[in-house]
Amino acid sequence: MMNKKWLLYIMFVFSNILYSQNEKDSLEIAVIHETLPFYLNTNPNSVASFLKGNDTYNVMYNALRSHPDPKHVKKINAYADSIKNIITSKKIQVLTIDTLYQYSYQPMAYEDLRKKGxxxxxxxxxxxEFKRNRFVRLDRPISIEFVDLIKKQIDSKQLKRVINLTDLNKGHYEFIDKSSGCQDSLFCMEGIRVFRPTFNEKKDKACYLISFECKSERVCRDFLFIEKINEKWYYVDSYPSSQISQEIMALNKK
Structure with missing residues (x-):
């Protein structure tokens, strides 16, 4: 018969393991909840990216502001204003699956980043590249610590896990199961998948991935870099995972 002391010890160890896992799961959801909307605001698939000051608006405005006919800029501003008026009372639906996925690294033909050399x-x-942004794949130079978080994603053995989609709702965005379908194609993002984060030792920097529909019925995927400052998590920048892994994915295989 098992000694009572050993039974209590086993229960103590098990409860600590369970608590540690729950704490990790909660942290993953918390950091995604806090930062994902800021990334989505930069994604051209989001109508919010057309709001003044956001990425798609800025690209269009800068391309047309020197045009001799001012009506083009007026049209952009009018469109941005119309979106602003609607978005105050209407959410952008993000169609996805109630799962945080594991990153599955696929080596390039010329390199395998699982190999030390x-x-x-x-x-x-x-x-x-991160220090100088010499290829302009980033919005600005960022900490080289994020490079090691990419390696953590490559080596990660984390398995996918089920989540409650409503835990991701924030700002302009409402996450719903993809089976629901779009109610309004303009205020809807399809083909979104969210991947599990990896953290540095201090737990003040992290990296996770997002996949989304892009041109030619393909799926694109980005690494998202986030940072904790004064107890709050902030979106820093994104980096195309096609620079790290073989990324040819059709929509029906994403």
Whole structure:
């Protein structure tokens, strides 16, 4: 018969493991909830990106502001204003699945970043790119610590897990099961998948991925970099995962 002391010890250890896992799960949801809307505001698939000051609006405005006919800029501003008026009372539906996925790295033909030598070369290249933004794939230079979080994603053995989609709702966005379908195609984003975060040792920087529909009926995927400042998580920047992994995915295979 099992000694009572051993039984209590086993129960104590098990409860600590369970608490630790629940704490990790809660942190994953919390950081995505706090930061994902800010990334979506930059994504051209989101109508919110057309609001003044957001990425798609800025691209269009800067392209047309020097046009000799001012009516083009007026049209952009009128469209942005109309979106602003509607979005105050209407959410953008994000059609997805109630799952946080694991990142499945697919090596390139010329490099396998799971191998020490290949990763060392890539690490040096990425650190230089993140420090200087020399290829302008980022909005600005960012911390080279995020490079190591990409490696954590490559090596991660995390499995996918089920989540409550309403826990992600924030700002302009309402996350719903993709089976519901779009009620309004303009205020809807389809083909979104969210991947589990990896954290640095201090738990003040993290990286997760988002996949979304892009041109030619393909799925694109971005690494999202986030940072904790004064107990609050902030979206920092994104980086195309096609620069890290083989990323040819058809919509029906995403």
């Amino acid at each position: 290949d990763w060392k070369k890539k690490q040096e290249s990425l650190r230089d």
